[in-house]
Structures are given as structure tokens and as C-alpha cells.
Amino acid sequence: MSATGRKRVRSAALLTLLVALLIGGSGCGDLSNDELNRGVESLSALAAQGRLVANGVARDATKTTYARAMARTLSEQAEHEAEKLADATLEEPGTADQRHAAVAVAEEISGLLSTLQTFPGDERHGELVEKHLGEAGEKADAIVAQLSGDAP
Amino acid sequence: MRAILKIALGIIAAIGGFLDIGDLVFTTQAGALFRYDLLWAVVLGVVGIAVYAEMSGRVAAVSGRPVFDVIRMRMGFGMGLAALIASTIVNVLTLAAELGGIAIVLELLFDAPYSMFVVAAAIALVGIVALLPFGGIERFFGYGGLLLLVVVATVFHQNPDWGEVGRGFIPSIDSSTLYLYFVVGVFAAALMPYEVHFYSSGAIEERWTEENLKENRLNAIVGYGVGGILAVGLVIVSGFLFHPLGVEPDNLGTVALPMQGAFGETGLLLALGGMLFCVGGAAIDSSFAASYNLAQFLGWEWGRYQGPRKAPRFTASWLVFLLLGIAIAQSGINPVDITEYSVVLAVVALPLTYLPVLLIAGDRSFMDRYANGRVASFLGWLYFAVIVVLALAAIPLLLATNAGGG
Numbered sequence: 001m002s003a004t005g006r007k008r009v010r011s012a013a014l015l016t017l018l019v020a021l022l023i024g025g026s027g028c029g030d031l032s033n034d035e036l037n038r039g040v041e042s043l044s045a046l047a048a049q050g051r052l053v054a055n056g057v058a059r060d061a062t063k064t065t066y067a068r069a070m071a072r073t074l075s076e077q078a079e080h081e082a083e084k085l086a087d088a089t090l091e092e093p094g095t096a097d098q099r100h101a102a103v104a105v106a107e108e109i110s111g112l113l114s115t116l117q118t119f120p121g122d123e124r125h126g127e128l129v130e131k132h133l134g135e136a137g138e139k140a141d142a143i144v145a146q147l148s149g150d151a152p
Numbered sequence: 153m154r155a156i157l158k159i160a161l162g163i164i165a166a167i168g169g170f171l172d173i174g175d176l177v178f179t180t181q182a183g184a185l186f187r188y189d190l191l192w193a194v195v196l197g198v199v200g201i202a203v204y205a206e207m208s209g210r211v212a213a214v215s216g217r218p219v220f221d222v223i224r225m226r227m228g229f230g231m232g233l234a235a236l237i238a239s240t241i242v243n244v245l246t247l248a249a250e251l252g253g254i255a256i257v258l259e260l261l262f263d264a265p266y267s268m269f270v271v272a273a274a275i276a277l278v279g280i281v282a283l284l285p286f287g288g289i290e291r292f293f294g295y296g297g298l299l300l301l302v303v304v305a306t307v308f309h310q311n312p313d314w315g316e317v318g319r320g321f322i323p324s325i326d327s328s329t330l331y332l333y334f335v336v337g338v339f340a341a342a343l344m345p346y347e348v349h350f351y352s353s354g355a356i357e358e359r360w361t362e363e364n365l366k367e368n369r370l371n372a373i374v375g376y377g378v379g380g381i382l383a384v385g386l387v388i389v390s391g392f393l394f395h396p397l398g399v400e401p402d403n404l405g406t407v408a409l410p411m412q413g414a415f416g417e418t419g420l421l422l423a424l425g426g427m428l429f430c431v432g433g434a435a436i437d438s439s440f441a442a443s444y445n446l447a448q449f450l451g452w453e454w455g456r457y458q459g460p461r462k463a464p465r466f467t468a469s470w471l472v473f474l475l476l477g478i479a480i481a482q483s484g485i486n487p488v489d490i491t492e493y494s495v496v497l498a499v500v501a502l503p504l505t506y507l508p509v510l511l512i513a514g515d516r517s518f519m520d521r522y523a524n525g526r527v528a529s530f531l532g533w534l535y536f537a538v539i540v541v542l543a544l545a546a547i548p549l550l551l552a553t554n555a556g557g558g
Binding site: 042045048049052053055064066068070073 | 260263393398399403408409412413416417421424
């Protein structure tokens, strides 16, 4: 093979490798147990973040524009996570129940944050949302424990 | 008195230019994920940028040549062009991320659509650059950036376990790819190439000579040192509040939450205000750096002090880069994602930026008695070795961790 030919083959191989790596890293395709676990963990993280925002509202220690914008962003993230979990095909069918529970938790978190978005200056709503987000976070943690086999 | 004021202004300018969206995001995420374990990486990055900023400022003051002039002179046209392309891509991505960052902070403060604020931010930047002299631009963003000192106050308000904080400054290597990715990210965020491009060109804009070398050293050490203290503070407040709760701070607004927790609405507003000025200053720095590099490489007249009439191509290129930044920021890609990619891609461009600076600063035939001494040479080569290792590791780590997503 000529030098130019070798160079072309090498370029094509590098390009193929890059595309394969990008596709591999993009999260397309079936949902493995690990990915499901990570998805549910991210719900717990979203709930924790939402609680901090709600706590600011409950204590009247925030700016309403900030609380509203943060609640909107987090709510959209939770909704997106719910869609991702609902759409994906499970690699392990035995985890279908956990997936359904996770979708429900994601929708619950999204709904609570939407409430906060509507009432960013209302301390009572802030208190309630903080409390319920805490409970939603606990549910997410329980699903993670089931998936990793740590649940009683 | 005038000299002290000059130093103070330089220090303030360094704070504004150092804490950009990349630093804000990576340091906060580092604290949330690894608590205080990555404090040593922040210090490593701060010392690195101080070492190279001092060198590039010294070369500019002594020879009248900014970094990109030196790159072309030392590495020739081919490698110089490669460095220009790499740094321009990183600078434009950084600019887009900073414009997006300004828009996000304005959205948090005024709750209006993000896309409107991207355009408003760009118009405001054009207005500020048109109205203020170079020193005035630095002071405007630098003084504003000092609002972020609320982070330091938050650290003391939280009163963390100081023993645990202290242990974070001792380098430790965790074998997990996510940890290594954050080591690279935190280090690279501190050493973004635009900082030395801007710093050395700024030295020419301010007409530095050998008489300014002391000022240059103080600016580099104390200025970046203070910026580093703020970055360390961000890791600590994030580690204290977010780590135990499992929060993953992937929004710029989350960075301000610890300050709200400590000081209520006042803390929140100070943090958001400080972030606005820091990110705005970085937008100026990265956009100017892109135009400086292009103009210096092609031999155009350049510099804010020359004005649009004397340096029309420089001014036009600045506006074109700003428009590109707006287009990317408006594309719908999250600015935090843009910054993560630009920071990691910057690592790959780092050797092309820092090797010529190191070589020229140590060249006695060029720098005479102002060439690197033993300490500067040792630190310069040590850091260059670290930069090369990280440059090789950056892309595999980016892919292996799905850009830090685990």
C-alpha cells in the first residue's frame, strides 16, 4: 500500500474510533442497570438541590426571580429525566418496577418544583415543597438501594 | 502612592480575569463530588497560572512582544498556525460560555428570557469597550468581581472541620476516572490560555517597560493568589453544603446557593453580582484574546488603545468573534456544557501556548538579565511537564467520564 493509502486508512480508522467513542458516550440505546441507577441518583440530587431553593423561599431568604428561575430549570431537568427513563429500553427486565417508580418520583419532583416556580415568594409553599422534596428524595434513595441490592 | 494604586488595580484585574465560568463550575462541582479532596489541584493550577503570567508579562515588558508574537517567532508559521487555530476555537467557545453565563445570571436576577439576555450582554460589552479605556474596563470588572469575597465570608460562617480542609491541600491520587477528570478540569480552568494571551497583550496596551517588572511580579503572585483564595473558597463552601446532600451542581445558579444559605438574600445578591462581573470580565478577556492572537499572528495593527480607526481589522475581528460567540450561546447548548468542553479542549492547546513563553523567557540572548532565574526555570519546566501529561490525558478522560457525567 502506498504512503497516501496508508494515511487514508489510518485517518478512516481514527475517524471510526472517534465516532464509535462519541456514540458510546452519548447515552443512546438500551438502559443498563448502572445507567438506571445513575438516573435515579440524579433525581435524588435534583430533589436535594430543590430543597435548598425551597428552604430559601420558606425562610424568606431569597430573591423571587432567583427562586423562580432555579425552580423552572430544576423542574425541566426532572421532567427530562422522567422522559429519558420512560423512553429507554431496559437491558434487565427485572428492573421494570424500579423504572416505573423512578418515573413517578421524577414527575413528583418536577411537579413540586413547578409549584415553587408559581409561588416563589410564598413562605408556606416554600415550607411544603421543601418537606415533600425531602420525601421524594428519600423515595429516590430507596430505589437506588433496591437497584444496588442494599435494600432490606 | 501611584505605584501602590497601579499594583492594586492589577491585582483587581487579575481577580476579574481569573474566576471565569469554567472556574466557577469546575470548582463547585469538585467540592460537591469530592468535598475538600481536590483543594490541592486548585492550588496547583493557581501557582501554574501565576508562574506563566509572570513570565509572559516579563517578556512583554522587556521585549515589547506579547505571547502570540513570541509563538510565531519561536515556533514558525506552521506550528504558529496550529496554535492560532486551537486557541481561537477554545477562545470562541469560552466567549460563548461566558456570554451564556452572563445571560444565566441576568435571568436569575431579572427573570426574563435567556436568549434576550445573551444579546443584551453582547450589546453591553460593546458599549463598555467603546466607552471605557483599557484600564477602565479592567477596573470596572475587577472591582465588581470583588463582590465574590462573600464566598470567603461564607467559609468562616460555615466553620467547616479545618483539619479535613487542611488535608485537602495534600496531593492525593484517586484511581477513579471521574476524580482524574476533575483534576484535569480544575487545573485547566486555572490555566486557560486566554488568560496569558490577554495578560501579555494587556501589558503592551498599558505600555509596560522594564520599570514595571516589580508590578508584574506582584500582579501575578498576589493577584492570582487572591483569585485562588476565592476558588479555594468555592470548593470549601460547596464541599460543606453540597457534598453531604448529594447535590450535583450542574447549573450556574447553584454556585450561589451556599452564600444564600449563610447570609440570605444579601449573600445571594452579592454572589450573583460577583459572578456577573467575573464572567463579564472573562467575556472581555477571551474576546480580546481571540482578536489579539489573530492580529498579532497576521501582523495587523492591534490594541484597544489604537482605536477602531488605527486598528480597523483588529476591531472588526473582535466584533466577528463576538457575533460567533452570540451564535453559539444562542444555539440552545447549555453554557455549562460548552465551558466543560472548552476547558478540557484548552488543555490540548496548553503546550502550544506555554512552551514558547517558557523558551523565550529563559533565553538570555533575548531577555538578557531579565531571563528566567533558577526558580522560574524550575517551576516553568515542572509545570510544562504537568501540562503535557494532562494534555495527553484530557480527551480520553472526557470520553471515559462522559464529560464528567459519570
